[in-house]
Amino acid sequence: MPLTARKVTFGQLLLRGLLAGLIAGLFAGTFAYFLGEPKVDAAIAIEEAQAGAGEPAGHSHDDEEALVSRDRQKGGLFLATGLYGVAMGGLLATAYTVLRRRLRTTDDARAALGLAGAALAGLVLVPFVKYPPNPPAVGDPSTIDQRTISYLSIVVIGLVAVWAGVLAFRSLRPGAAEVARLATGAGAFLLVVLVGYVLLPTIDEVPETFPPSLLYSFRLTSLGTQVTLWLTLGLAFAALLARLSTPAVREPEPVAV
Amino acid sequence: MAKIQAVRPLDPPAVSPRTLVIAAAVVAGLLLLAYLVAFDQGAVSRSGMFLHELMHDGRHLLGVPCH
Numbered sequence: 001m002p003l004t005a006r007k008v009t010f011g012q013l014l015l016r017g018l019l020a021g022l023i024a025g026l027f028a029g030t031f032a033y034f035l036g037e038p039k040v041d042a043a044i045a046i047e048e049a050q051a052g053a054g055e056p057a058g059h060s061h062d063d064e065e066a067l068v069s070r071d072r073q074k075g076g077l078f079l080a081t082g083l084y085g086v087a088m089g090g091l092l093a094t095a096y097t098v099l100r101r102r103l104r105t106t107d108d109a110r111a112a113l114g115l116a117g118a119a120l121a122g123l124v125l126v127p128f129v130k131y132p133p134n135p136p137a138v139g140d141p142s143t144i145d146q147r148t149i150s151y152l153s154i155v156v157i158g159l160v161a162v163w164a165g166v167l168a169f170r171s172l173r174p175g176a177a178e179v180a181r182l183a184t185g186a187g188a189f190l191l192v193v194l195v196g197y198v199l200l201p202t203i204d205e206v207p208e209t210f211p212p213s214l215l216y217s218f219r220l221t222s223l224g225t226q227v228t229l230w231l232t233l234g235l236a237f238a239a240l241l242a243r244l245s246t247p248a249v250r251e252p253e254p255v256a257v
Numbered sequence: 258m259a260k261i262q263a264v265r266p267l268d269p270p271a272v273s274p275r276t277l278v279i280a281a282a283v284v285a286g287l288l289l290l291a292y293l294v295a296f297d298q299g300a301v302s303r304s305g306m307f308l309h310e311l312m313h314d315g316r317h318l319l320g321v322p323c324h
Contacts, residue, residue, distance in 0.1 A: 080315020
């Protein structure tokens with residue numbers, strides 16, 4: 001049988017991206033529930049102690065007056081990561097549809113994992129170094145708009161940096177030494193990232209009294225949550241694509257009578 | 258007949274203007290969903306701060322500025 005490519009529609013790819021995103025979101029939510037929630041609880045205890053000491057609280061986490069109780073916030077964690085995963089899965093599938101022909105590989109799984117890896121680098125790792133995530137009790141509520149704009153800026157710069165890295169990698173002929181191509185790509189990536197890091201404002205709103213070890217472990221689990229999401233998303237999307245290209249239900253063999 | 262079936266590569270649709278328009282609409286919808294989860298402070302969701310508070314822990318652990 002000749003290896004003809006199987007035609008797929010955008011809808012088929014999108015559906016698989018959304019499903020992979022839901023799976024990835026629930027995986028990341030489970031990771032965050034067991035490893036992240038204890039740190040969020042500890043940080044909220046510190047926030048409430050500060051509020052009790054007379055400092056104005058940005059918003060309340062107190063069970064009695066809170067809009068949403070802590071228990072429901074822990075359930076809401078899965079809603080948040082699930083919906084976020086669905087959104088990212090849909091974006092990955094759309095990027096896959098639009099960019100597939102430009103990705104120089106015949107392997108669909110490699111293409112899917114490559115795009116997920118690019119998103120992990122641009123959307124997660126680049127922003128993480130400049131604006132590491134903060135637990136409750138860290139951050140001045142009055143600067144939230146400025147911090148959000150800066151965060152979105154570094155996300156865009158991260159994606160541009162990945163794109164620049166790929167363009168630079170390809171600018172050398174395939175005949176060139178692989179090391180030279182990789183070095184050129186990495187150099188272009190780092191150049192864009194460093195320009196972004198220098199241009200964007202530094203934000204450090206960690207109170208002096210906040211326990212450094214809690215801050216460190218919170219940031220590590222937050223990174224773990226995001227890496228879990230993108231790794232699972234890439235793998236699940238690749239697996240669903242493989243199922244699409246080898247359908248389980250085969251056409252019945254013609255039976256000789 | 259052998260049951261082994263070769264994995265055939267997928268052939269995604271050609272990137273026509275029509276596909277791009279649909280893709281852009283899908284991207285806009287998905288970005289709105291991501292915005293609701295990650296950034297909304299009650300401006301879009303019309304539920305006040307309810308959704309913001311409900312998804313509070315996820316926002317912190319997904320590394321987005323929260324408050």
